[in-house]
Amino acid sequence: MALLMATVSLLLFAIFDSDQFRKQIAVAELGGFGVAALSEADYTDWIAKRGLDAPFLERYVSWVGQVFQGNLGHSLEYNMPVSSLLADRLTSTGILAFFFFLAMVPIAFTLGIVAGIKEGGLLDRIISIGSVVSTSIPQIATAVLLTVFLSLGLGWLPSKSAMVAGFSMKELVLPILTLLIYDVGYVARMTRASMIEVMSSNYIRTATLKGLSSAKVILRHAVRNALIVPVTLVFLQLNWLLSHIVVVEVFFQYNGFGQMLYNAAMYGDIEVLQAAALTASMVAVVSQLLSDIAYALLNPRLREVK
């Protein structure tokens, strides 16, 4: 994990070590007309004052030293410590993610299980088609449709989630719905596939032949095993969420991790980008780890091997 993060951060510093990047910063800070009004000497002074003229390895080593002291740097755009900004934005995204998972897991599992109980049945077909359709629609299109229908049409929900006047549960609804429509379909399909596999296994057939009721067979024997794969998949959705959240947060102007990442890229806020990249790498590795642990804990065969 450490190697991955070191590589990512070094690459980012190398990518942003250019005259164009330095000019991008100057334009973001002073405006295109302001930069054009500067003499060459004043421009060079301006760059030097911000420490942007130092060789990138020197700046990288200095930045790594700061990180080890718990200092992630300073945001140019927000004029505040990156650690404070990151904490604030991760909290916002964490809130969104919490409610998203709270809704997604039971809905997707239920749909997947119901569809997988009788492969090819009416419910299975409806759920399967619905899942394919929902996962085929880009999130940006879902976001537009939901906004037009639920906010501008019916007036039930605010169209944006900027939380400008403080936290509002209502403003969370549209971003969560947008994420749900895509991801519920995906997880439901995975759950369905797992359920179908379990339902066709010998031990389920044996349980049925023993005379157990369908409800008992499904709830006691099938579901437990069918959920091993989907549960591990849910942990991997953490990683998926962190990348897909950018579209949703930018569209709804939700001030979370994704919006911060987008703004930092547009502004050239290198230390924010670095912190975001480190966080994303960490989440990727941790979610993978959690997924493996969950799989080992839930799968009795792996426990026996142990």
Place this chain on the structure above:
Amino acid sequence: MMNWEKSGLVQSLKGQVDAGTMSRRQFLRLATTVGVTLSAASVMMGLPGEAQAQTSNLPFPPSDPAAVKGGTFRVGLRVAKLDDPATYSWNDMANASRPVIEHLTLVGSDNIVRPMLLESWEASDDLKTWTLYLRKGVMWHNGDEFTAEDVVFNILKWADSKTGSSNIGLSTFSALTVETGETDAKGKAVRVPNTEGVEIVDSHTVRLHLSRPVLSVPQDFAEYPTLIVHRNFVAPFSAQPIGTGPFTMVEHEVGKRAILKRVTEMTNGQPFQYWGGEIYLDEIHLYHFESENELSALASGTIDAVSDLPSDQMAFAQSLDNVVIDSVASAATLTCRMQIDRAPFDDIRIRQAIIKSVDNTLIQQLVYPEGGLPAENHHVSPVHPEYFPLPPLVRDVEGAKKLLAEAGHPDGIQLTIDCGNAGGPWEQAVCEAIRDQVKDAGIDLAVNVIPTSRYWEIWTETLFGATNWAHRSLATMTLGLAYRSGVPWNESHFASAEFDAALADAEATVDVEARRVKMEAVQRILQEAGVMLQVLWQPVYRTFGKNVHGYHAHPARQLHLTKVWLS
């Protein structure tokens, strides 16, 4: 103080009105430019409505007797870092700060300049010496009195290139610098502020000694990065928002919101009396929304007003109930300018072929069917007082083909224009409409759409680029910034001694009729040189709830919230 009754210049202008050669509106604009207050000028014209404000000499319209006190006004705009107002790089930064810190002058929605922190000003006949009379009794929020020291502190800062302020490009502050005789690595003359050019006459009088005649001193003081900060100002502004305005900033969070509260008490414990009279609002909440999101935030009730309505959302705005759409003509525009000293644009026939193959009016009607004006490729707008109407342009595709053939491109030519959409997606629509029209003349134009931030990195370097130019009150202001030989913002590299002389002559002419006559040459030289394809003047739209009063569209997109009230 100047006695306008005895001023030959003003009396001469009044004589022109009496003779019917100048409109009263033109008189107001011109008289205020040379220092007559709007109210005094109104009285001279016998306009009773404006005369009402004469007793107080305030820049604001007379108080509305129906105005109600109290309430919180919520406006959508981009809440950015507020560091040093001198280096503000876009309008919204100034819009967020303007209820706290103020300009020396104010250009209203009618494009007429008024005194703000100045009480009046006076120009010498050669327009090289300007005396600024500061408004008395103006207090800072910390209990200090606003004095000449504050003004000098700000002006010298703007004139210092080390500040990094775009103000140094404005004629007034550029004329307060002197060349050291050295040049930098790019061959630009190194300039330093001329401290002797700013003289403190007394505690409330400042005199500017400019190195060349400047007509636009009052207008330059109303540009958005010219907000006046306290003489002991230390950045960032958002950390210590001390101003002379009626509000202070109690909360500022980049990308989220800025909360402004009415000041009732100075930090020294004394009551605060705003110099500008009655204030109605208790609080102003500036909520961060990207411009494309503001309208939907208004529609869903999150805000009371949008700061800028993009034209592509007009139909949406018109579909909303209880919403007012205010609009104003402006001199904001897009110049598709060519660098005339670089191939292939160093051949005037190619530039003229491009221009001839385009119908400006058609594109204006396509992009702004509900507003805007067609432009004429010389960057002088009908909203400018000195605009001289040249003969209308006629599209001539055959003429364009002939010019191309003469230039050695009988089979057409391939070109690329860089477009950064700095003012919104309408810029791309303009470029694409141009692309479609020039095709008829055999010009294969590719539109290279790049991020706005990227465009501002290359705007002075790109061979063919579509640059967004903001509204300025006088045409001479923009022309001096963009087309005078060798100035920093001369992105087209246009250099013409004839043009420079004609422009200088117009700039030194106060009489608007005489200036308009001189502008004919200025506009014609620029148009014939084929420096740019400039197809339209952009209208400015602003939308707000019907309960909002005193909130107007402004040609320079400035927010003036001091007298807003809610019913």
